[in-house]
Each structure stands twice: as structure tokens, then as C-alpha cells.
Amino acid sequence: MLRVVCAGAVAGALLIAVPAAVHSPGADRGSSRPPVGAGAAASADPIEVAQARLREVPDDARALADLGGAYVERARVGGDASLYARARQALDRALALSGPGTPTRVPALVALAALANARHDFATGRDLAEQAIAADPYYAPAFGALADAATQLGDAEGATRAIQRMLDLRPSVASFTRASYDLELRGDVDGARVALDRALEGASARDDVAYCRLWQGELARRYGDPAGALGSYEAGLRVVPGDPALRAGRAAALAEVGRVDEALAVYAELTATTPLPQYLARYGELAQRTGHTDLARIQFRLVTAQFAVMDAQGATDDVARAMFEADRGDPAEAVRRAEAERARRRSVHTADALAWALFRAGRAAEAVPYALEATAGGWRDPEVLAHLAAIRAAVGTGGGR
Known part of the structure; x- marks a missing residue:
């Protein structure tokens, strides 16, 4: 059971049963939400603060x-995958300087987990x-990193x-914010x-408000209230005017x-400075x-060029790539990518991606069990449900093999 409480006191509780199956991106098809709930950086530039120290x-x-x-956070928000190499260099050095039992070891491990x-x-x-x-079993951010990994690995209970x-x-x-995502799934x-x-x-912090x-x-937006969504995005942009994810949501x-x-004008401005695959695809x-x-x-x-850059920097997202190839590229490549990711992790996201790739490749009958798996735990994302409906319709009319 997940009990969502207010800070300082139990002002009420949400009790939910934990199903068998459990993300971007949500915002970005393929990985569901972006990495959930890390919150944004503090108002002062955290890179500059750390470098000054x-x-x-x-x-x-x-x-x-x-x-x-x-x-890591800057790479996620701005799409500069080359920053992952810098992150690894800094974190390896941090860990080398932090022996077992030292107070800095746990933050270094958690940052490496986030990477x-x-x-x-x-x-x-x-x-x-x-x-x-x-x-350190009392360091809360470590449980956040564990939750993010467990969600994407399909370990809903974990x-x-x-x-x-x-x-x-x-x-x-x-x-x-992590609890919100868990409940949505x-x-x-x-x-x-x-x-x-x-x-x-x-x-x-203003960045947390914007997040x-x-x-x-x-x-x-995803559950049928685009006008309300627009109000939320614009409220966030009044706090952090240049936030790329808020600008993409607003578009x-x-x-x-x-x-x-x-919308087209916003996308043009956004992708000129932040050419993430999901923004370009939208x-x-x-x-x-x-x-x-x-x-x-x-x-x-x-989009294809940006995926190649991500691959080169070790930030491959085969779920997002599979979804893009299924709809806009090569369905056979979509299946290959989805199967590769499925071999690494059995989550609702990989189930949905593989189902849709198989369907687009003309293999609807093979897609059915994966589409059912994606929704078996309660996930009701409209796009995922649309995939299931299309697959069922194709099989029912003899459109699958």
C-alpha cells in the first residue's frame, strides 16, 4: 500500500493496491515521463556552485x-548527452575520494545511480x-533512485x-512527484x-514549483483537459520562463x-535551442x-540524427526509438529496437513499445499479449489504450498474422 501524506502530519491518505506490473515519457512517448521527481536544480546554477567550490x-x-x-540533470533537460561523460568523470573521482563509511560516499553512489x-x-x-x-538506510534520495530504476525494470512492488x-x-x-507517477501507472x-x-x-524553490x-x-493534457494543461504550463513558465519541458508542453x-x-512557432523556437528527439518528433x-x-x-x-548522437554518447533509448521507427520510420527496425530493450527490462513501457512495433510491422496477433500486459496493472494512458484497441481490431478483422 502506498500512503501519500503531507509533510509534518498525516492530513489524509491515499491507499492503493499494488498490482503485478508497473514513466517520460507520459510526456515523451517511449520512456513515459522523464526521470521522475528529482525536482529541478536550485535557483543558483548548481554546476557553477560546485565548480566554484x-x-x-x-x-x-x-x-x-x-x-x-x-x-546529469543538465543533460536531461537540455539534451546535451556529452555531459554524461563529464558527469561520470566527476562522480568516479568523488567515489575514489570517498571510502566506505565516509559521509560523501552515499551521495556519490546516488548520483552514479541517477547517471x-x-x-x-x-x-x-x-x-x-x-x-x-x-x-545509509536513512538517505531519502537513494530510495528515489531505486524507485526510478525499479519502475523501469517492471518491479512495481519494489x-x-x-x-x-x-x-x-x-x-x-x-x-x-514519484508517488504521483506510481499512482498513475x-x-x-x-x-x-x-x-x-x-x-x-x-x-x-522556483524550479521545484515549475517542475x-x-x-x-x-x-x-494526456487525460483530456488541454485547457487546464495550458494553464499549468503557463503558470510554470511564469516562474521559470525558459524551461524547455514547459515550453514543449505548452506547444x-x-x-x-x-x-x-x-504551437508551430513555439516548437520552432524550442527545437532551435533544445533539439531533443521528443520535441522534434512532436x-x-x-x-x-x-x-x-x-x-x-x-x-x-x-530526430534520426539526434538518436544517433545519443547512441554515440551512451544514452540509447530503444523504447523511444522503437516508437518513432514504428510510426515514422522502419517498422522492422522498430521491432528490433523494442525486442532489444525488452531483453533488458520487462516493464509496461517495453511491453507497449514491443506491441506497437509488432503491430506496425504487420504482426498484430503477436502484439496482443504485450498490449494486454501493458495495461494489466491499471495503466490507462490514452495512447496506450489506443494501441491496444488498434491491435485488437486488427486481429478481429484478420489484419494480423
Whole structure:
């Protein structure tokens, strides 16, 4: 059972049963939500803060751990996968300076777990988080890293336990946003909204406020309230005007409420500075729907190029790549990518990706069990349900092999 409580007191509880199966990106098809609930960085640039400290004390292990973690977050938000190499360098040095039992070892392990999760090496992320918990069972961020890995590895019960422990240790933006995601994956969208409301109540740093507004917007948009989503995104942008994820969410919501020209303009500005595959793909899809076929073709080519950059930097996302190839590229390549990711982790996300890739490759009958698995635990994302419906219809009319 997951008990979502307010900081300082139990102001109410959400009790949910834990099903058998459990993400981006949500916001980004393929990985569901982006890495959940780490919260954004503090208002002062954390990279600059850590670098300033290291100029004074070059062997400060905690500053090195902070620097590595900040590089991971910057790479996630800005799409610069080259920062992962810098993060690894800083974190390896932090760990080398932190012997067993030292107070800086656990933050270094947790930052390394976050790096592994960001690169979709979730098994390593889980192992590093467990090492951190063994060293300090009261360090809440370690349970966050463990929950992220467990979610993506398909360990729903393990993810819920980790989130519950994080909530018990430190009710915060990081723990409540993870709880929201956990609830959503079980089909409790109302509970997910309540958890995000509680996260926002506890948010003080402007970046944390913006982060909560982002996920309120994502939840509203994906579950049928684009006008409410637009309000949430714009509230977040009033706090952090340049946030790429909020700008992308606003563009998607603008398109859904019929303000297409504005949406295209936002996507054009966003992808010029933050060419993440998911933003380019959304831009291309909107351009194609509105008759801008040449513009769409350019964006889809850029998506492929950005995936190649990510592969080169060790940040491969085969789920997102499979979904893109299934809809816009080579369905056979989509199946290959989805099967590769499925071999690494058996989550609802890989089940959905493989189901859709098989369907698009003309193998609907083979897709059925994976599509059913994706929704068996309660996940009711409309796009996932649409995949299931299309697959069932194809099999029912003889459209699958």
C-alpha cells in the first residue's frame, strides 16, 4: 500500500493496491515521463556552485558528487548527452575520494545511480542505489533512485516500497512527484493529481514549483483537459520562463486547443535551442497534420540524427526509438529496437513499445499479449489504450498474422 501524506502530519491518505506490473515519457512517448521527481536544480546554477567550490578545494568529494549530479540533470533537460561523460568523470573521482563509511560516499553512489538511470542502464542504477541504501538506510534520495530504476525494470512492488520509504523519510517534491507517477501507472489518475498538488504545496524553490506545474500539465493534457494543461504550463513558465519541458508542453496544449500557428512557432523556437528527439518528433507530427509536409520531413530527419548522437554518447533509448521507427520510420527496425530493450527490462513501457512495433510491422496477433500486459496493472494512458484497441481490431478483422 502506498500512503501519500503531507509533510509534518498525516492530513489524509491515499491507499492503493499494488498490482503485478508497473514513466517520460507520459510526456515523451517511449520512456513515459522523464526521470521522475528529482525536482529541478536550485535557483543558483548548481554546476557553477560546485565548480566554484572545487576551485577552492579541488578534492571536495561532495562538490564533485554535486557537480556530477548537476551534469546529469543538465543533460536531461537540455539534451546535451556529452555531459554524461563529464558527469561520470566527476562522480568516479568523488567515489575514489570517498571510502566506505565516509559521509560523501552515499551521495556519490546516488548520483552514479541517477547517471545510470539517465543512460537507461536501469539494472546498474538499481544496484548502485541499493549500495547507497545499505550504507545509509536513512538517505531519502537513494530510495528515489531505486524507485526510478525499479519502475523501469517492471518491479512495481519494489518501486512502491521505495517511494513509500522516501515519503516516510522526507515528504518532498521529489517523493510526492514519484508517488504521483506510481499512482498513475496503477490507473489512479485522481490520486496522482492529489500527490502533485501536495508536491506543489511543499515546493519553495522556483524550479521545484515549475517542475510540479509541468507534471500537473502533463497529467491534465494526456487525460483530456488541454485547457487546464495550458494553464499549468503557463503558470510554470511564469516562474521559470525558459524551461524547455514547459515550453514543449505548452506547444502541445496550444495545438490541442486549436491554436496551431502559435504551437508551430513555439516548437520552432524550442527545437532551435533544445533539439531533443521528443520535441522534434512532436513538431514534425504537428507539421504533418497541418499540411506542412516538407517541414515535417526535416524534423523527422533531425530526430534520426539526434538518436544517433545519443547512441554515440551512451544514452540509447530503444523504447523511444522503437516508437518513432514504428510510426515514422522502419517498422522492422522498430521491432528490433523494442525486442532489444525488452531483453533488458520487462516493464509496461517495453511491453507497449514491443506491441506497437509488432503491430506496425504487420504482426498484430503477436502484439496482443504485450498490449494486454501493458495495461494489466491499471495503466490507462490514452495512447496506450489506443494501441491496444488498434491491435485488437486488427486481429478481429484478420489484419494480423
